[in-house]
Amino acid sequence: MIEINNVSKYFGDKQVLFDINTCFEEGKVNLIIGRSGSGKTVLMKCLVGLFSPEEGTVLYNNRDFHHMPDTDQRKLRAEMGMVFQGSALFDSMTIQENVMFPLDMFTDIPFEQKLERVNFCLERVDLHDVNRLYPAELSGGMMKRAAIARAIACNPRYLFCDEPNSGLDPKTALMIDELITEITHEFNITTVVNTHDLNSVITIGETISYIYQGRLEWRGSSDNVLTSDNELLNDFIYAQPLTQRIRKKL
C-alpha cells in the first residue's frame, strides 16, 4: 500500500500540489483523475521519487520513501515499474533490448532465461515479432504496450502508468485498460494510473482520486463515481455531450 500524507509541491513560487492525502491499495487499480494541468503527472513523479515534495510524506508500506537510506531506496525502485506519458522507450535500443534492460540491471540470470522472460512479457501485452524493431518503427499504441512490457519485466510490486491510453483508438485503449487490470490482479501489484479517459474511470477504477487544480477533491471508486453529488467531480465527468445525455437517463 502507498499512502500520501499532506503532500505539497512547489515549482519556485508556484504551488502545484496542495496538501494531498490519499492512498493506493495493493492488488488494485488505483486511478488519479483530473483535467489537463491539474497535477496528475507531478503527483505521480512525487510518488516515484522523480520530484520530492516540499511538504508531506509518501509511505510505501509505512516507510517514508523520500527519507529512507539510499540502498533501501534503490531496492524499492527495483520493485517499481513505470509507463511514461510518452512511453520513454530507449530509442537507441531494440524492443527486445528495451524490455531486457531492467533484467540486465537487476538480475544476473543467464541470457536465455532473460530472453524467455522478455518474450513472455511481449506476449503478455500482445506484441509479436517486434524483438528486433526499434521504438521509432512502432505505432504509438505498440510503443505504449512495449513500455508496459518493460515496466513488468522485473515482476514489479508497484506499477505506475501515466495516461497509458491517451491518444489511442477506443479499442486499443480498452485493451490496454484490460491488460493493466489483469496484470494487477494476476500478480497482486499496487497499480497507480493517471487518466482523464472516462471509459477507464468507469471500468477499471477500483479506487479513484480526483484532483482539481492541485487539490484532492474527491475520493471513491468506479461504483460511486457516476452518482456522487460533488459538483466539481460532476463537472469533470459530465463535461461531454455524450455523458450528459447518459446522465439524464440515470
Next chain:
Amino acid sequence: MDSMGIGSMLIVSIVSIAMGSVITTQTALQIESSWIPTWTVGFVSRTSIVMELCPTIISLLLVGNLGSRITAEIGSMRVTEQIDALEVMGINPASHLVLPKVLASLIVNPVLIIFSIFFALVGGYLTILITGSVSPYDFIDGLTYCFRVYDVVYALTKTFVFAFVMSTVSSFYGYRIEGGALELGKANTQGIVVSSFIILVLNVLVTQIML
C-alpha cells in the same frame, strides 16, 4: 563509440590535408632566403602541425561534430523522459550515460588526431611536390629532423584534456535541458560555445605548463 569516430573520419582528413597544405605553403613563402636551409620548411611545418594545429583545430572541429552529437543524444533522452525512466529504475543516469561518452571520447579523439597529423603531413608533402618550392627530400629531411617523442606526448596530452572538456561539457548541456525540442538547439549552441572557449583557454595554460 563506433558511430562517433567513423563519421568524423572524412571531415577530419579533408580538413587536415587542407591545413597541412596551407601551413606548408605559408612556411615556404616566409623562409625564402638563402640564409636558411630549405629543410627548415619541413621542420617548422611539422612542429606547428603536430604541436598546435592538429590538437587544437581538430579538437575544435570535433566539438562541433561529436560534442554536439553528445548534447543532442542526451538532450533528446531528457526531453522524451528516457532519463527519468532510468532514474525510476534506480539507475544513476549521469554515470550510466555520461561516463561511456567520456571514455569513448578519450579513445576516439586521440585516434582521430593521430590520423589528422598524418593527413596534414601528407597534405604538406603533396603541396611541396606540386609547387616544387622545396625539394621533397629536403622536406622529408625537415619532417624527420630532431624528432622528439615529447612532442607527441605533448600533442596527445592536449588532445586528452580537450576530449575530456568536450565530452563533459556537451553532456552537461544535454543533461540539464528542461522543456522541449526548442531547448535542444539552444543547449547545443551553448555546449559548443562553452567547450570551445574552455578549450582555447586551456590550450594557453597547457602550452605554458608543458613547454
